[in-house]
Amino acid sequence: MTGTPINAAQLHSAFELFNRHSDQLEQSYRELQRRVEVLTAQLDVARSARHKELVAKEKLSQRLSLLLEALPGAIVVIDGDGVIQEQNSEALALLNEPLSGCAWASIVRREVREGGSEDGNIQLRDGRWLSLSRRPLANEPGEILLLADVTDSRQMTKLRERQERLTAIGETTAEFAHQVRTPLASAMLYASQLDVDTPARQRIAAKISERLNDLGRMVNDMLGFAAGGKRADEIVDVHTLFEGIRSTLGMQLGANTELSLLVNGTSIDREAADDDAIRFAANRNALQGALTNLIANADQAGGGVATIEVGAWTDNDNIYFTVSDDGPGIPEAIRHRLFEPFFTTRPQGTGLGLAVVADVARSHGGDVRVDTMTRGSRFTLRIPLIGPSNGDAND
Structure with a gap:
């Protein structure tokens, strides 16, 4: 068998074709490599953007979580089946655990009072x-x-409504008291002129005067509560104040009640040096009414047979008034309610006397407290000193 000789030209042509295909393959490979590099770069950019997006979403999720925790309320997320999927810590504090995965209806049955909707x-x-x-x-x-949680706001609403009712009652009471005051004064004047030439008539006249005095105290309590105890800038001399109180009470105290009025431990019946006088700025009428109320209460608590001591003294910042008695004292169970308006333990009481005392103290920037002693009670009225507190006031 004899082979066909290869023409040199054909061989050359074949090599040229091979070289052209090699070049094309090399160019294609380079183009493919370039495309791969471009795609790799684009993928890196996409991955970086995706990473940034995930980081941003994570930060947003954290901020939302912090926001939910910072909200002053409970947040509960329930799905379409009414099952709790998420909640914040406030929800756990209000509704207790467990919450997540529980039906909202079951939480209502567990935590909400039956019929507790309003x-x-x-x-x-x-x-x-x-x-x-x-x-x-x-x-x-x-x-x-x-x-x-709206518990506090509901309580404030009730207190505001109660205050509005008290205001309306006060206005009505003040109007009524003003109308009663004049005929009451006339009745007291006529009662003092009754013929008491026999023991029986004396007893009747005494009863009439006693009841009229009770009515007078009620009217004064009503007017004092309605007016309030606004502080004034007048200078009050304690010695003169105590003399006014004794004159106001007059025959209103029980026949067997002993009243002592002391300034710096010295009776006002004794002549005191002007340096020992106490003078300060206050509302004279309001303060006199408050102390008169305390004295009258002590007398009534003792059944008209009481030893009452009223004292006044100062320190660097305050003046103190005390009213002490040897009566039965005040039960601890009611002590915290003594200064509430309209709270009273006496059938004929208005429940306004001690409320007026507390209002006078507050209006002067002070306070009032009650202490139970071995026998009897002691009320202490504290008023911050404004203005002179000694004899220099009148120099």
Whole structure:
């Protein structure tokens, strides 16, 4: 068998074709490599952007979580089946654990007082009141519940309503007391002129005067409570104040009641040096009314047979008035309510006398307290000193 000889030209042509295909393959490889580099760079950019996006979303999620925790209310997220999926710590504090994974209806049965719904609010079994707002989720079935503790605001609303009622009562009472005051004064004057030439008539006249004095105290309590004890800038001399109190009480105290009035431990019946006088700025009428109330209460507590001591002294910042008696004292169970308006333990009392005392103290920037002693009680009225507190006031 004889082979066909290869033409040199054909061989050369074949090599040229091979070289052209090699060049094309090399160019294609380079183009492919370039494309790979471009795609790799684009992928790196995409990965970087994706990473940044994930980081941003993570930061946003953390901020939202912190925001939910910082909200002054409970947040509860429930799904379309009414099952709790998320909640913040305030929700756990209000509704107790467990919450997550529980049906909202079961939480209501567990935590909410039966029948405890009023004005859109719900009451928990421990007595707290919560407001409840519901908002649907935007892109999925379910709701967001917002609960806030409104116990304090409800109490403030009730106190405001009570204050409004008291204001209305005070205005009506003041008008009534003003109308009663004039005929009452006339009746007291006529009673003092009754013929008491026999023991029987003396007893009747004494009873009439006693009841009229009781009515007079009620009227003064009503007027004092309605007017309030606003502080004034007049200079009050304690010695003169005590003399006015003794003159006002007059025959109103029990026949067997002993009243002592002391300034710096010295009776006002003894002549004192002007340096020992106490003078200060206050509302004279309001203060005299407050002390008169305390003395009258002590006399009534002792049944008209009492030893009452009223004292006054100062330190660098305050003046103190004390009213002490040897009566039965005040039960601890009611002591915290003594200064509430309209609280009284006497059938014929208005419950305003001690409320007026407390109001006078507050209006002067001071306070009043009560202490139970071995026998009897002691009320202490403290008033900050404004203005002169010694004899220099009148120089």
